[in-house]
Amino acid sequence: MDYSASQLNELISFLDGLPEPRIVMDADYRIVAANKAYRREYAGSGSGGVASILGRRCYEVSHHFTVPCDQAGESCPLKLSQEEGASRRVLHLHHTPRGEEHVDVETTPVRDQEGRIVYFVETLRMVQQASSRPAAQGLVGRSPAFQQMLEKVLRVAPAQATVLLLGETGTGKELVAQAVHEASGRRDSPFVAVDCTGLTENLFESELFGHEKGAFTGAAFRKLGLVESASGGTLFLDEIGELPPALQVKLLRLLETGTYRRVGGVDTLRADFRLVAATHRDLKEMVRQERFRRDLYYRLNTFPIHTPSLAERREDIPLLAASLLERVDHRPGRHFSAEALAWLAGRNWEGNIRELRNLIERATLMSDGEEISAAKLAEVADDGGESRALAEGVGGGADDSFRVPGPLPLAQLEQRYLTWLMARPGADVRTLAPALGVSERTLYRKLQR
Structure with missing residues (x-):
């Protein structure tokens, strides 16, 4: 049974109620419909508005290519979705009314009553955390190495998994950590950065966990620690490879139990933060040399992301x-x-x-x-x-x-x-x-x- 015109209209009506821009394509890459959000975002991208894209192939509109993405060195979500019969998601650079932008593209097959794929719905989510053009703030890049990193950031951001940023000094790891935070559900809560370089045991505990009044000489008042300041948000531990063994134990306990006590305090407090750590060190080698705790390494290495050097981009x-x-x-x-x-x-x-x-x-x-x-x-x-x-x-x-x-x-x-x-x-x-x-x-x- 073919997908009827009324069923297609019903599909378009449903897509019109969704907030993200979406287009409907056939197996030959031709655009057959676009929802209201797409018309609102992209109608100005060419003369004639959205009518100018209907009947055209998606790669002509999005990339200005003359061949499908997979023939021009890109991953094609439609082709992948067609081959696997399931949704596929990739990060692309798309032409928009504002110029080329990073777009998170997800293509989903639409089946008829007999289970045959008749159309594909492409969802386009603009990436706010990075720019492909000169920008006054945030991440900037368009090279394959940069895009691979950015795609991992977008994949892990909505989850609660600990992220470990690995890369040479000066590659912008703190900006990447902020991008993870801003793309997550914790974006409206604090982003707190801690430089682990040169921290002594007493300073580490006081800075991270806070202290009670009178806990030590000079503690004239209660101080909230950075763990408490990051409650509901993201805690970024920069240069984690510089932590001495004694402090690694304290950090491991925090991560394993999710609890801590202020210095001089007796109350056990519950931590609520998402951890992002970064280092330019080879932590695997440090583990082999017994300079970094193996158990802490595997706590941190849930989702590693390589931040590319300028030589790589x-x-x-x-x-x-x-x-x-x-x-x-x-x-x-x-x-x-x-x-x-x-x-x-x-x-x-x-x-x-x-x-x-x-x-x-x-x-x-x-x-x-x-x-x-x-x-x-x-x-x-x-x-x-x-x-x-x-x-x-x-x-x-x-x-x-x-x-x-x-x-x-x-x-x-x-x-x-x-x-x-x-x-x-x-x-x-x-x-x-x-x-x-x-x-x-x-x-x-x-x-x-």
Whole structure:
């Protein structure tokens, strides 16, 4: 029995009552309907409103691709749902009236009375915790490594599972922890961060658990601990690998019993927080060396998330640079030259985002004009002249060097640069991707755009 027009209208009527944008597609990727929320969010994305998308394929509308997502290096939730006969969820970059945005996409099959799949309903949930464009706050990125991290954040955030953030120093672990908090059901309660570096036993207990009046010399009043301050919210323990063994025992007891006592107190209090921990240390190796408790490690390692270094997400550097410039410098119209962005993307960043931010802030203080050049960045870099040599090589004056007429939006700059690269003799995706520090999938996707 075919799915009748009346049944389709009934489905659309049901979807109109739901808050998230949803579209209905057939097995050939064609959009056959859109609910009110989709029309409200996306009707302005093209002339003719929602009518302009009906009959078009979803990948044309969402990605501006000419082929399905899975043929352009992306995971296609419709294809996966079709193959498995069940709902599938992926994180994508979608074109919206505001530009490209991170969207959590879930595709669900719709069956007729005989159990055959006749349509697919795609639900689109905009990700508020990260931006694919320069932003004054929060997480910023669009590389595959960044998207893999963000997808894990969105998966674990609604749960109560303990999250362990693992990555090099300066990769933005506290911002990731805040994203977990903001995407969770605890978002309206406090986010409390604790730096575990250098904590002594007495200071750890007093800071974490609080103390009663008179508990020790100088305790003139009762103090609430950070565990109590984080009640109902998220407790973020940064650099957990720095905790000495004696404090690891106290933390383990808190996590195992869910209770604690203030220093000098007798009442047992119940803790109510979601734990996110972070470290740049190799905790597995520390466990093998008996420098970190095995039982605590497995308490913390419920849901590990790797925070990628800049070397793993090199293509995000121009985007991050523009965002950091906006955050550290409030001078209107200040921007990087094309050569400066190329210089930043080609440099090694041992300190990751923290080092990048510091260098940009120094450059803003030392620059008088509206444009920050590669030479100025090299001048303020503290690396023994290596950066100055690199800056001299950017755009090096050769006849075939990459040039632009002036400041351009990042997306347009990237488009021009890739076009110039692909026009060079012997250029192909397989050889260019490693040189650019991106995967072949990512480069193919950018070229398709």
